[in-house]
Amino acid sequence: MFKAIFTNSFGILFSRILGFFRDLMTASALGANIYSDIFFVAFKLPNLFRRIFAEGAFTQAFIPAYAHSNNKSLFSAHIFLIFLSVILVITLLVNILPSLATQAIAVGFDAKTVAIASPLVAINFWYLPLIFGVTFLSAMLQYKRHFATTAFSTALLNISLILALYLSAEKSHAEIVYYLSFGVVIGGILQLLSHVIAIHQLGLLKPLCSGFKHLGAKAAKIKEESKKFKKQFFPAIWGNSTPQVSAFLDTFLASFLASGSISYLYYANRIFQLPLALFAIATSIALFPSIARYIKNHDERKARLYMEKAFWFLAYLLTASTIGGYILAHEIIWLLFERGSFNAADTANSAFVLQMYMIGLLPLGLQKLFLLWLYASEQQMRAAKIATFSLAFYIISAITLISYMGAAGLALAGTIGGFAGFILTVKAFGVKNFFSILAPKKVLYLIVGSVLFTIFIVVLKGFIDK
Template sequence: MRLKSIFTNSFGILFSRVTGLGRDVLMASALGASMWSDMFFVAFKLPNLFRRIFAEGAFTQAFMPSFVASKHKGVFATAIFLRFLLFLMAFSLLITFFPEPITKLLALGWGRELIAKTSPLTAINFWYLDLIFIVTFLATLLQYKNHFATTAMSTALLNISMIAALYIYMKEDPKTVAYALSFAVLIGGGLQVAAHLLTLNKLNLHRILVGGWKYRKSKDVEEEKKHFQSLFLPGILGNSTPQISAFIDTLLATFLMTGSVSYLFYANRVFQLPLAIIAIATATVLFPSVSKALKNKNETEAYKNLNQAFWLLSFLLGAAMVGGILLAEPIVWLLFERGKFTSVQTLETVSVLQMYMVGLLPFGLAKLFSLFLYASHRHLKAAKIAVYSLVTSVTFSLILMHPLGASGLALAGSIGGWVLFILTVKEVGTDKFMEIIRSKRSLYLLIGMILFSLLLYAINQMLLGYIR
């Protein structure tokens, strides 16, 4: 297992997520959990959804196996890049001229006046989708050569751009802040593209694209493109359950009280921190190695990586899950309660965060086990599992949203995460899973979780005494 690459990737993601939390702290202070914060989060929701889908491995896990197997990698990569980019640019132009229909789809519970105010923000933010696709495509080429640092660190450029906008316009009216944030999103996306292009050139990987363009008419890659197309949509769906679930939660939250969209956003940001720096960082590093091992029929090496990564994730994600549940109030108080973010909004966000944290361990481990489905080209099976998980999540969201509010939506997502994990393990092989957990490490994990929980409970009681 590539521990050095995992820690490098984790550090980069941690830096990006820390700057992201800094951004959210300033945003909470500037906008609180208000109408304008809800409007910006809705406008940013669709491009942010695709950012998470693309950047957190969904595109890579669909593209990488086909790229590894391709006989004409440059031509194949160039063909896929141009096809996607042209489609996204055309779609973005359509949204620019007709933003209200897509905004209405993002916020079904809102009235006409609020939709009209949000639509211009949607049109601006949507162009980030084009930029993040370019970033993700270039990142996949870098990952093929086992370079992860640039991609892991680059999200910080988006956050820094938004922080700068907040710093400059913090004291302006909420409308001005929301528009400044939207334009900062595009500037941050442009900086991410530039960082990847510089690294691509430094590693001489630009030759792949230059060669692909030069020889595009002399190499026949039609079969390879068809194979990729057969994997792409199932791959995207199969690897995007948490993001799609959170997207639907935002839509449903527009039917709840004002601020519900913001509670979900702030709590999900905290939830995504351990998920990204532990599970996503590990899966991103392991995927190229697992793909190459299975392609070379070296299953022993592939499952050795799985065993080692499983215990690493179990201990780290288990600790983060317990910590997130028991220390939710001090965490939210420390990060967000200032300016226009009140103590009442803190308690609402705490409840949502605790419900999200219930699903941290299953979502992280499902990410790990799903590598074997994508590396062995079982994208359709992964997609079916994701649909079962998503249906479960949406069903429970509709059941729980009115009695529990935004917390019910978060809990429903966690229930869907457990379904995703169980079904993914079953497909990869229950026997493989049982072989892994038949270890003294299982006992160590259980004892460690109990002792850690008692310690954190005592710490939480002390912190609550100080806060209150």
């Protein structure tokens, strides 16, 4: 278990280091202004659809269904063609009507800004079909317990964007965002090629091609399997889309705030996502195939044992990350971004947003772990209901807090929604089962360790500030 977690974590860390270097270069080149806002909006739209249709929902519905399938090559080929067709239609519509897509995610933009952003949205959206191919192949690799390719492949996107920034160093802001947009598409192509090579090396490419070849003649064999997958997938879409809907609403509401607010949310969220991805997401990806197999084989005892080990692993790491990230928020933003066009005011605003995000790191991270149980048990509908309540808490909080706290209020609203989602997920997992994990001795160690670590971070902050 831990080998797979560390493989994911190291790959994610490597990619995120490159990502922060990319963000550092972006902040220096563009700062926090209308052009940075335009690029982040253009890049956010395909990412919104990617996370809804591809990564989370697809993987969590596909792996259990793939595990149960008696005709894996036919089943995988059938599902791939259905999803790719839908995604290509969406991509073509966005390229035909890019201004409508831009206005949908950034209503606060004026007509001139929409005109500038629209062609960039159209270019960036071609990343979506490419990354769906990556997600599909990575799900097959995960089933075979191969995690390294997917974990490290995001680095290819970041390398592509870094090269785009390097090549556009002497260009205007308007030209830089075009270089970045084409860099996104090239990065997607590189990611897809790396996954094609990986499945070929593992002997999965030939069976998949065989599935495409015989799909027409043998489609009846997978009719029931496909029907069951679709039944599980659509609730999974909603369950996984609520964080993305929240991100969409963040951008929508922030577009009415002062210029740069979208960028403050972006930079702060990038830092917040590091421990979330490095620990919680890496652990969830590594555990999911095993948990799905154990539940399929009716071995809940072993599945719960894996859950307990992962819980304490995450509890210690996420608590430490929360304490460090909250107390040192200003220093982290200053160190990473304050240079070039990114000034001291941008640092202060981004740091406040980061603190509001960090409050929700522990519940959001642990919720991902407990959601594994629901998805592996094919309880996607229950997970979708939990996500709906979480989104409702976010919307109410966002509308209430935005007028008082601006962009930071939107971040805090996401945290409140995260707490609500965690409580409801624990209830679905079973309160009794949850408390059986909370060994008193380990809880005491966590409390004492948190107090000592807080003292250390406060002392470190005082030393840095001198």
